[in-house]
Amino acid sequence: MRQNREAMPPALTLHALTKRFGSTLAADGVSLSVPQGETLALLGPSGCGKSTVLRCVAGLERPDGGRVEIGGRDVTALPPEARQVGLVFQDYALFPHLSVLGNVAYGPRRRGVPRAEAEARARGALALAQVPELEGRRPAQLSGGQQQRVALARALATRSPLLLLDEPLSNLDERLRAELRADLRGLFAASGAGVLLVTHDQREALALAGQVAVMRAGRAVQQGGAAEVFARPATAWVAAFLGWANVLPGPPGQALLVPEAALRPGEGEPCPVIARQPGEAGVAVTVSHPLGPLTLHLSVREAAHLEADTLRLDVDRAGLREVPDDR
Numbered sequence: 264m265r266q267n268r269e270a271m272p273p274a275l276t277l278h279a280l281t282k283r284f285g286s287t288l289a290a291d292g293v294s295l296s297v298p299q300g301e302t303l304a305l306l307g308p309s310g311c312g313k314s315t316v317l318r319c320v321a322g323l324e325r326p327d328g329g330r331v332e333i334g335g336r337d338v339t340a341l342p343p344e345a346r347q348v349g350l351v352f353q354d355y356a357l358f359p360h361l362s363v364l365g366n367v368a369y370g371p372r373r374r375g376v377p378r379a380e381a382e383a384r385a386r387g388a389l390a391l392a393q394v395p396e397l398e399g400r401r402p403a404q405l406s407g408g409q410q411q412r413v414a415l416a417r418a419l420a421t422r423s424p425l426l427l428l429d430e431p432l433s434n435l436d437e438r439l440r441a442e443l444r445a446d447l448r449g450l451f452a453a454s455g456a457g458v459l460l461v462t463h464d465q466r467e468a469l470a471l472a473g474q475v476a477v478m479r480a481g482r483a484v485q486q487g488g489a490a491e492v493f494a495r496p497a498t499a500w501v502a503a504f505l506g507w508a509n510v511l512p513g514p515p516g517q518a519l520l521v522p523e524a525a526l527r528p529g530e531g532e533p534c535p536v537i538a539r540q541p542g543e544a545g546v547a548v549t550v551s552h553p554l555g556p557l558t559l560h561l562s563v564r565e566a567a568h569l570e571a572d573t574l575r576l577d578v579d580r581a582g583l584r585e586v587p588d589d590r
């Protein structure tokens with residue numbers, strides 16, 4: 264199976280995709296690839312161009328330059344309906360006058376699949392999204408989380424080789440988001456589709472995607488395996504965006520990345536504690552260290568090392584990395 268997949272063209276390839284809105288360069292030569300059956304998260308702060316890239320892939324925006332290939336086919340000039348993609352946006356956009364089953368069967372029906380077959384596919388997709396019991400309801404009779412599952416089922420029912428999701432969990436409360444996040448990865452795998460997922464949420468990217476592309480001001484600044492990108496950010500800006508607490512000034516033009524794994528509380532010289540914040544499983548403390556202010560999370564047991572207003576802290580210098588400071 265795996266060999267077959269590798270021999271197949273990627274689900275999606277972008278070559279130097281560029282899109283302007285007036286003087287805003289929303290996408291600035293973005294190149295990336297989503298292998299068959301894999302999920303790539305497009306991750307970046309608000310306004311960096313994530314949705315623009317996704318909309319160009321879907322055919323909802325026309326790029327000013329570059330090429331979009333889906334399954335090895337150049338679709339740059341094709342209208343959305345000819346592109347074979349399943350779309351899930353943050354506002355669901357279900358048809359209010361159709362039942363859930365009608366909504367989910369709509370895609371295959373439009374592609375000429377006979378009604379019985381389209382409804383069978385829709386039921387299969389609703390089962391995958393774990394809401395088969397909702398098929399007779401109208402969208403107005405669904406909760407936000409249910410609507411989002413139906414929107415996912417609708418995208419799955421198209422059996423498109425590429426699914427595009429724009430902040431699919433952002434309208435849900437924290438509990439529902441955690442619940443659906445846990446299901447999505449399995450759902451993506453079961454679909455076999457390539458998935459391009461837009462999110463500004465680092466945790467969501469890490470939980471859902473094997474691959475990550477970090478975007479900043481229209482450009483894809485770092486791409487790779489999700490764990491690798493999080494563990495080895497290429498620049499200070501990427502590290503800070505990914506939530507690294509300790510990005511310290513380095514030699515001119517450089518920053519020093521200090522992973523928490525390089526910090527040894529309870530060893531070394533006493534350092535003054537300059538801030539402390541209770542967390543879920545212990546306490547986050549910031550100490551003044553000769554390298555700069557360092558923040559670390561202490562378990563309840565490690566917090567025993569805190570003495571009055573100091574913490575002994577040793578830094579394993581072998582674990583530090585210098586990267587360009589592009590902040």
Ligand SMILES: Nc1ncnc2c1ncn2[C@@H]1O[C@H](COP(=O)(O)OP(=O)(O)OP(=O)(O)O)[C@@H](O)[C@H]1O
Binds near residue numbers: 313463
């Ligand atoms: N239709 C449009 N007309 C003019 N400018 C636009 C349009 N769509 C997007 N932009 C601009 O292009 C840039 C990228 O927007 P985009 O929506 O792609 O960012 P994003 O990363 O998806 O942001 P968010 O996370 O806030 O949704 C922004 O500066 C935005 O204001």
